[in-house]
Amino acid sequence: MSLGSLEAVQTCILLGTYYLYHGTPRLAWPVCGCGLRIAQALHLHRRLQPSESADFRALNEARKRCWWAVYEIETFSAATYGYPHSIYDADCDVEPLDPSAKLQVTQSPGSFDQPLACQTTLLSYKYFISKLSTITKATLELYRIGAYAGDKSRLPAEKLHMPSVIQTVAAFDDRPRQWEAELRPQLQWRNVAHCVYYASIEEIDRDIGATGPRWEKHxxxxxxxxxxxxYQNARILTHRPLLSYKLKTNPNSHSSSERPGAVSADPFNLSLDACRDAALKTSEILSRPLLELVSETYAAAFVSIHTFTAGVTLGILSSMDPLGPQSAETKAGLRRLMGVQEKLRLHSVVAQQGLAILQRLAKLVMEKELDVILELSEPKALAPVRMREKATLIGSTRSCLQPRTCSR
Structure with missing residues (x-):
């Protein structure tokens, strides 16, 4: 690290990523932080002046890939564990990485606002995940997790003027959808979810390092x-501030959004529906053939973290309306998400921890549902006791609303 080289940044990110996806995020955070500071000292976040050198394109792409890896891990840590984000977007003018850099046939896009004109390559994934990271980074302003987190004048979302939060959520809501619409057909999950390119881990092991259409499709x-x-996690992150506000208010009370001139007739229910839809779509991966093959890749921890977030979301939604019309569907989705964690728990410590928390949350949800069923006939003297039990449940689930994975 004292050399302050590009390789030092790459090493920090690789090691930090390993820690992050193997259950030790508190160790990952300072290691990745070192990588960020070295990257900034090398001005990786700044655009290079074009050069006629034959090696310029290769050097520039290596720098860009390294910087966007730093940006991605910084954003992921902030969104998942609530760590402060230390990058000022206003200080960064580096271009996106070029998915066709190895082909050397097209010019790198100047910014994420420009359409991606090159053909799809295996590097296209890094371009799109980097772009989604910039969208997620903007969304973190709703939680006041960012480079300005130390400014005490910037209050949490629930303490801000609620119409302002509603407008901000509505403005952010469309950005992930636009991003998803830009994905190439090969990277659209709905297009490839049912495909089977390898039948077993052993078959993949025999083909490791291979090239060709079959391996690339996998x-x-x-x-x-x-x-x-x-993408589904970004949707939940965008709408979670209003979900948190809904928990803190009386469901029967009239919010400012119901008065004339409000942004939406019922923005809170829209956010609840968006969170439910994103979490349920996440749960659908349990029945996909690829899940059996994910366990041997880094994606096992990635899948575990995101399904945990979706599981907590469905647990909260179930507790808010235990006997509602969507209660059965919500609990079925929670069960599927626990099924994903069960499949991955032998290969990922993150899945082990997430499964234990979701099982406890499911028990709380079922206890809440039983309480609601028994409320009709219970003596009035027991009502205060039941209310205290409900408050405990709400307090437990509310802690999981923050952009981190609970006690993991």
């Missing part, structure tokens, strides 16, 4: 899965 399928999960 890699595209893995990339499509991780992009799909990251």
């Amino acid at each position: 890699i595209y399928q893995l990339q499509a899965l991780t992009l799909w999960l990251a």
Whole structure:
């Protein structure tokens, strides 16, 4: 690290990623932080002046890939574990990485606002995940997790003027959808979810390092899965502030959004529906053939973290309306998400921890449902006791609303 080289940054990110996906995020955070500071000292976040040198393109692409790896891990840590984000976007003018850099046939896009004109390659995944990271980074402002986190004048979302939060959520809501619409067909999960390119881990092991259409299709399928999960997680992250606000208010009370001039007739229910839909779509991966092959890749921890977030979301939604019309579907989705964690727990410590928490949350949800059923006939003297039990449940689930994975 004292050399301050590009290789030092790469080593920090590789080692930090290993720690992050193997259950030790507190160790990953300072290691990745070292990589970030070295990257900034090398000005990896700044655009290089074009040069006629034959090696310029290769050097520039290596720098860009390294920087966007730093940006991605910084954003992922902030969104997942609530760590402060230490990158000022206003200080960064580096271009996106070029998915066709190895082909050397097209010019790198100047910014994420420009359409991606090159053909799809295995590097396209990194371009799209980097772009989603910039969207997620902006969403973190709703939680006041960012480079300005130390500014005490920037209050948490639930303490801000609620119409302002509603407008911000509505503005952010469309950005992940636009991003998802830009994905190439090979990276669209709905296009490849049912495909089977390898039947077993052993078959993959025999083909490791291979090239050709079959191997590339398998890699595209893995990339499509991780992009799909990251997209659904971004949707939950966008709407979670209003979900948190809904927990803190009386469901029967009238919010400011119901008054004339409000942004939406019922933005809180829209956010609840968006969170439920994203979590349920995440749970659908349990029945996909690829899940059996994920366990031997880094994607096992990635899948575990995102399905845990979806599971907590469904647990909270179930506790808010235990006997509602969507209660059965919500609990079925929670069960599927625990099924994903069960499949991965032998290969990922993150899945082990997530499964234990989701099982405890499911028990709380069922206890809450039983309480609601028994409320009709219980003596009035027991009502305060039941209310205290409900408050305990809400307090437990509310702690999981923060952009981190609970006690993991």
